[in-house]
Amino acid sequence: MTQTHPPIAVIGIGDDGLDAAPAAVRQRIESADVVLGPERALRLLPASIGAKRIALSGDLEQLAAQLETVGDRRAALLVFGDPMFYGLARYVTERLGKERFEVIPHVSSxxxxxxxxxxxxxxxxxxxxxxxxxxxxxxxxxxxxxxxxxxxxxxxxxxxxxxxxxxxxxxxxxxxxxxxxxxxxxxxxxxxxxxxxxxxxxxxxxxxxxHPDVPDRPRESVGQRVFGNPDEAFAQAQPKLGLLTSAEVRCLALAQLDIGPESVVWDVGAGSGSVSIEAAQLATRGAVYAIEQDPEDHGLIRENAERFGVRNISPVLGTAPDCWSGLPDPDCVFIAGGGREVARLSTDAYARLRSGGRLVCNVISIDNLAELRQAMLAENPDVRVWMVNIARGADQLGRLSFESLKPSFLLAVVKA
CATH class of the missing domain: 3.30.950.10 (Tetrapyrrole methylase, C-terminal domain)
Structure with missing residues (x-):
């Protein structure tokens, strides 16, 4: 590209002004017809520099306009530190074109x-x-x-x-x-x-x-996992203790949800929020909406969010699907239980999913599973189903035995 104006020198300086600047930098400033910069930088210049001084506006649009007035004059733009490291040079070179500038860095603060x-x-x-x-x-x-x-x-x-x-x-x-x-x-x-x-x-x-050898969690949270936390790690309501999604099923469900750092997640029928909590720990820059109609469980979601130190959860008190209208379209939806309404809720949730979004349902009734599967097949032929049988080891009278959890079913579908 043809150069029509001499380049504006974007020069980094320190709080000691030109005292520590190389001779070539001092000469570049001394030979300028106009020197631009924040007032703090201009005050560091010696009186012997006779160039016109222009104090830069804090407004970036006005700053660009000030630079446009330089024209054919030799100009130096003073900034502190390295102009390309969170400095003005990144903005002005992108706004006005790299061919208009040369950058002379100083040691960054x-x-x-x-x-x-x-x-x-x-x-x-x-x-x-x-x-x-x-x-x-x-x-x-x-x-x-x-x-x-x-x-x-x-x-x-x-x-x-x-x-x-x-x-x-x-x-x-x-x-x-x-x-x-x-x-x-x-x-x-x-x-x-x-x-x-x-x-x-x-x-x-x-x-x-x-500090050396410290995990990525508060000291009192050691033992808390990103996902698959023990059921007893969550506050649960009495007499409904044990009605949350078990740790093993939770792991499988979260894997199928394929939550990314910026995902928007709905947890429908969130209960005390075990899935919501772990989804929030995966969607670190995203948002999780824990939807629950029971006021007591709604309060437990807040308590568990505080317990695990997650801030990207929004507990939603209301009945699905009526309370969905104000929520952003999700990338991932988890539906637990749902009773006889699970097929209808899943169909409505699938309609709200973004393209490529994932719906995962956990049910315990084979009748509900059959109805749910037929409803999802009407939306997408690629429906996957698992029957989950888990037995946990237990010690009985000094001998190993296994205690079976109630069998449940997972269904997963990806929106084309």
């Missing part, structure tokens, strides 16, 4: 922060909380060994630390590196509880380092 705490960052989870939901960031942190965060004025280190503690994620040492490269630079080290109780400058990088 993220790189400086990891150097200050003397931790490697080659495999760390790095992000900017201003660009992502805090819940999503917290879930990524849960399984990370090292984390580097650009925080924001709205979500600072204290808010991040408290969000982790609220999820019972307490197995990180935390560092907050403020005003890196400036004379008032400060590095604070502490537990998440200590960081949550302090205030910090808005110019900071937060580093998290995982």
């Amino acid at each position: 993220m790189q400086l922060a990891f150097a200050r705490v003397m931790e490697g960052w080659d495999e760390a989870y790095l992000t900017n909380v201003a660009n992502h939901r805090l819940e999503t960031v917290v879930e990524k942190i849960r399984t990370a060994d090292r984390v580097g965060l650009f925080t924001s004025e709205e979500v600072g280190p204290a808010q991040v630390a408290q969000a982790l503690l609220d999820r019972r994620i307490d197995y990180f040492n935390a560092y907050v590196c403020e005003n890196l490269g400036a004379r008032d630079e400060r590095v604070t080290r502490g537990s998440l509880a200590e960081i949550a109780a302090q205030d910090f400058s808005s110019l900071n990088v937060m580093i998290l380092v995982r």
Whole structure:
């Protein structure tokens, strides 16, 4: 492509201004006709630089318009750190075209922060909380060994630390590196509880380092699994104790649902929410709607969600299918029991499934299974059915015996 204007130099600097900049960078700025940048960056320039100075607007649309006015003049756009690492260069090069710019990076404040705490960052989870939901960031942190965060004025280190503690994620040492490269630079080290109780400058990088040999769960949750948790791990109602989907059947059902990280899941007839809980732990960036008409069980869904620390469950109190109207179309639907209504509910749920979505039903009556299968065959010829017979080992008088669970049936179908 023909170049009609001299390229705008996007130059990264530090809080020490041009003092630590290479000679070539200083010369590039000194030779510019116009220098653009945030006011904090422009104040670092010596008075000897006679270029016209333009303070950048915080609005990205206005920023692009300001750059368009540069025309044929030699221009330098100053930013802090590495312009391509959560910096303005990513936006302006995509908006105005890469041929309009050249990028001269400085040491990123993220790189400086990891150097200050003397931790490697080659495999760390790095992000900017201003660009992502805090819940999503917290879930990524849960399984990370090292984390580097650009925080924001709205979500600072204290808010991040408290969000982790609220999820019972307490197995990180935390560092907050403020005003890196400036004379008032400060590095604070502490537990998440200590960081949550302090205030910090808005110019900071937060580093998290995982305690050695700690699982990806709160300490009190060791033994809780992503799926297949023991039946007794869930709060259940009396006298209905034991009426939840058993751990073994739950594993088979979740496998057939094929839940992805961003799936939308309906659990119809959720009971105390065992399937919903484990579906939510699989759909970490998705949403699970636990649909239950019994008020007591509806309350247990909330209790179990808190017990397992999942936040992407929405308990829905109501009768199916009437309460489905306000729900987003699902990728996965699980229906348990259903009585004589199971065939009709499954047909209605199949109609709401997204293309490629999966419906799985668990019934205990062979009559209900036969009716359900015929209803699903009318929608899709590829219907799969399993009879599940499970016996659990038990100790009786010092000898191994087996106690059989009530046989049940699974039906699965994928929407073409």
